[in-house]
Structures are given as C-alpha cells and as structure tokens.
Amino acid sequence: MLLTAFIPLVLAALPSLAQDIVYDSAHNATTIVGTWSTGSKAVSTGAGFANPVNQSFIYPNTTGVSYSFTDDGFYEISRYRFNGNGSEPTCITGVMTWVHGTYQLIANGSIVMTPFGDGFQQVQDPCAAVSNFIQLYNETExxxxxxxxxxxxxxxxxxxxxxxxSPVAPQFQISATPNMLPTQSLINNTASDSGSLQSRSQTKRSGGERAWTPTGVGALLVSLVTVGAASLIL
Structure with a gap:
C-alpha cells in the first residue's frame, strides 16, 4: 500500500472525542474477538488451512476469507480467492494467503494489522510463465x-x-474462541519484511493442492458468477 494512503487515517486518528468509535449494540453487537468466515464458512484460520513450517496449504472446498482476533491483540487471516482477467477470461488466477501478527484498534474506528513476518501465499496462474509459486506475504493492512x-x-x-x-465480504462468527496457530513467528525468516520478497516455483503438489489449467478454468466461470451474485445478497 502506498504511504499516501495512510496519511488521511493517521491524521484522523489524532485524539478527538467526536471521532471516537462508539461500542454499542446498534453497531457492535459483540466484540471482534473470535473466528469469522465468509459465505459458506468453508475457509477458517488455524491448523486446517496452512502450515507455515513447510509453506503449504490445505485447500478448502470453496473459496472464502477468514479472520481471527484474540482479546490481547493478535490476529490471523486465511484467504482463498480467484482473480479474474477481463482480457483473458480463461486466465483466472488462484491465490491462497496466510498471515498473522498483531492488531491495534484505533480510537477513530480503524484497525491496523502488523504481520510477524512469516506470512506467505501461493499463486497459481495457468497463463503465466511460472504457473505455480510460493512467495512471502507480509503487508501491514x-x-x-x-x-x-x-x-x-x-x-x-x-x-x-x-x-x-471498499468493503470486505461480510463474515459470520464461527467461533467465539479464536481458532489460530501460535501467536508468534513460526519460521526463522530474516528477509520477511514487507519490502522483501522471496518466491519459489512448485514442481510437486500435495494431495490437497489444486492446479488450474485453461481448460479446467472454464468450468469455474459459472460457479464464480453464482458466488459473486450470492455475495451481493449477503
């Protein structure tokens, strides 16, 4: 994210009673603590999604996003998404992302999430020169x-x-107790700051890993349209 994008919110975070978020039943029916998931709730944080030690993923049955928050300032995010390509409809990119770290609730109602530095993602693009690779993901959000x-x-x-x-897809609470991996850096990665990037191609696939090909992607188009329409209704 560009630094300029942070400036308005940093200024807005200056102490002002008129701007402080109000924690009431009309806007915050419960605390943010727990595990949340979109849509079919198939995607969840925790051990069933990612293994940071060997940088691998367990693919859920459907796409989605899941966030978890503890009451002492830790978070975890799991994402499984498809990114479309308007000029090449069959070149749909599949992205699996896992990241965790600490979060801060700002008085004006914003949230800053700072990663530990061991986050990673897998990108599969059937139309790219390297169609399947792992790279670090450690962006402050x-x-x-x-x-x-x-x-x-x-x-x-x-x-x-x-x-x-812009809104993130609505998430429903699937557990009042956060389902998360240990709240500390899980790998020794000395080059894992947000400005550094390492990647490696995937020549072997585990049993739970999927690979997308131009012919296979066509079958996804109908389901993606259905999922998109359902998300608008939520």
Whole structure:
C-alpha cells in the first residue's frame, strides 16, 4: 500500500472525542474477538488451512476469507480467492494467503494489522510463465472501519472496510474462541519484511493442492458468477 494512503487515517486518528468509535449494540453487537468466515464458512484460520513450517496449504472446498482476533491483540487471516482477467477470461488466477501478527484498534474506528513476518501465499496462474509459486506475504493492512451486526439467522456478522473504504465480504462468527496457530513467528525468516520478497516455483503438489489449467478454468466461470451474485445478497 502506498504511504499516501495512510496519511488521511493517521491524521484522523489524532485524539478527538467526536471521532471516537462508539461500542454499542446498534453497531457492535459483540466484540471482534473470535473466528469469522465468509459465505459458506468453508475457509477458517488455524491448523486446517496452512502450515507455515513447510509453506503449504490445505485447500478448502470453496473459496472464502477468514479472520481471527484474540482479546490481547493478535490476529490471523486465511484467504482463498480467484482473480479474474477481463482480457483473458480463461486466465483466472488462484491465490491462497496466510498471515498473522498483531492488531491495534484505533480510537477513530480503524484497525491496523502488523504481520510477524512469516506470512506467505501461493499463486497459481495457468497463463503465466511460472504457473505455480510460493512467495512471502507480509503487508501491514489498514482497515478504515469495522462494524458487527446481529444477523437474525447466522448471528454476529462482521463488516470490515479497507483503507479506501471498499468493503470486505461480510463474515459470520464461527467461533467465539479464536481458532489460530501460535501467536508468534513460526519460521526463522530474516528477509520477511514487507519490502522483501522471496518466491519459489512448485514442481510437486500435495494431495490437497489444486492446479488450474485453461481448460479446467472454464468450468469455474459459472460457479464464480453464482458466488459473486450470492455475495451481493449477503
């Protein structure tokens, strides 16, 4: 993220009683502590998604995003996403991301998440020169605001808004107790700051890993449209 994107929120975070977030039942039906997941709730943080020791993933049945927060300032994020390509519809990129670290709730309602430095992601692009590789992912993430509403069917629902105000897909609380890997750096990575990047191609695949090909991607298009329409309804 560009430094300029942080300036307005840094200024907004200066002490001002009029700007302080109000923790009330209308906007925050419960605390942010726990594990949250989007859509079908198939994606969850914790041991069932990523193994930082060997930088591998266990693929869920469907795409989604999951966040976990502790009551003492730690977070974890698991993401499984497809990124479309308007000029080449069959060149859909699959991305698995795992990262954890510490978070801070700012008085104006924003959240700053700072990684430990051992986060990573796997990128699969059937149209790229290197179609499957692992790279570090250790970006500090800034969320402009957040709200928790009480859904009459699924219970607490978390709404996060990114630094530019764009919404993250709504997440439902799947556990009031955070399901997370240990809240400390899990690998000795001396070049894992957000400005450093290491990558390695994947020549072997585990049993739970999927690879996308141009012919196989076509079958995903219908399901992606369905998922996209469902997310608009949520």
């Amino acid at each position: 800034l969320y402009q605001s957040w709200r928790i509403f009480l859904d009459p069917v699924d219970g607490p629902k978390l709404h996060l808004f990114q630094f530019d105000g």
